[in-house]
Each structure stands twice: as structure tokens, then as C-alpha cells.
Amino acid sequence: MMEKPPIEPPRLPKDVTRHVGYVLKRAQAALRGAMDGVLRQHGLTVPQYATLELLALSPGMSNADLARATFVTRQSGNVVLRGLQEAGLIARPAVADHGRARPAHLTEEGRTRLAAVQAAVYAVERRMVEAIPPERVAALLADLDRMAAALEE
Incomplete structure (x- = not known):
């Protein structure tokens, strides 16, 4: 059986604006x-909105879990949570039941605000995704997941 020659790595374009990372x-x-x-029209930032979305999906997440999932530091995540709590959009216990984690939950006002902003945010994503053929969306998502996983190893 013949051995296959090694695959050459792709040659990067000389123009950095055509590199995958840049694009x-x-x-x-x-x-x-x-x-x-x-989001500005609804008095929210991207990290605040992402936190509301995640808490709607998984109530009780800790600051550390939310920070990881929203791509901010724990310190920044804590600032986001404090702001959301002060605005009445989330609730957290004053003290942790065990350890240091204080699980967060959406309040009724938080659910209402999230519902009000979701249509606008989803319209932004829809506008972005409609720029590519529908049959390529699943492959794009899979490729992006593989790229992220390759860098997380």
C-alpha cells in the first residue's frame, strides 16, 4: 500500500485582511x-443580555459559570450581575447556601425585559445569517465549533 504524501498547510494570503482570523x-x-x-434601546449591554439569555436557559448559574459562558472575567461578571440585580432583572441570595456561589435567577421583570429585547437581537442574527445560503448554515456552525475546539485544546 502506498503512503500518502503529507498535506501541506494552507498558504496564508499576504493581505492580512484575508486571513481567517481577521475576517x-x-x-x-x-x-x-x-x-x-x-440593546442600548432596551438599556442593556451585550454581557447583560447574554446573562439574561443564559439564566432563562439554565436558572441558578453561578457568577463563575456565567462569566465563562459570556466570555468575561469573574470580576466583570460580578459587575454585570450586580447591575442586573440593582435593576431588578435578576435575584441572588444575600449569602451562599454552601461555598461561595450565589445562584442567580431571572425575576419577572427580567423575563419581561428579555422577551422585549429578544426579537430585536434575533433580527440582527437573522440579518447576518441570511447573507449566506441556508444550506451552508449547519456546516458553518460545525466549522466554527471545530475551530474553537482546536484552539481550546
Whole structure:
């Protein structure tokens, strides 16, 4: 049986604006800018909105879990949680039942605010995704997951 020759790594374009990382960052920056615009109208930031979405999906998450899931430091996550709590959008116990974690939950006002903003945020994502053929969305998501996993190893 013949051995296959090694696969050569792809050659990067000389123009950095055509590198995958650059284009990916440009898309992320455009998404963030569009989300900032719609969230500002609802008095929320992207980390606050992401926290509300995650707590709707998984009530009781800790600050550390939320910080990891929203891509901020624990310190920044704590600032986000305090702001949401002061706004009446989440509730956390004053003291932890055990350890240091104080599980967070959406309040009724938090659920209402999240519902009010979701349509606007989802419209931003829909506008972005509609720029590519529908049959390529699943492959794009799978490729992005693989790229993230390759860098997390």
C-alpha cells in the first residue's frame, strides 16, 4: 500500500485582511456593533443580555459559570450581575447556601425585559445569517465549533 504524501498547510494570503482570523474578528465586531445598537434601546449591554439569555436557559448559574459562558472575567461578571440585580432583572441570595456561589435567577421583570429585547437581537442574527445560503448554515456552525475546539485544546 502506498503512503500518502503529507498535506501541506494552507498558504496564508499576504493581505492580512484575508486571513481567517481577521475576517472572523470583523464579523464578530459587526455583530457586536449591531447588537449594541438594539440593546442600548432596551438599556442593556451585550454581557447583560447574554446573562439574561443564559439564566432563562439554565436558572441558578453561578457568577463563575456565567462569566465563562459570556466570555468575561469573574470580576466583570460580578459587575454585570450586580447591575442586573440593582435593576431588578435578576435575584441572588444575600449569602451562599454552601461555598461561595450565589445562584442567580431571572425575576419577572427580567423575563419581561428579555422577551422585549429578544426579537430585536434575533433580527440582527437573522440579518447576518441570511447573507449566506441556508444550506451552508449547519456546516458553518460545525466549522466554527471545530475551530474553537482546536484552539481550546
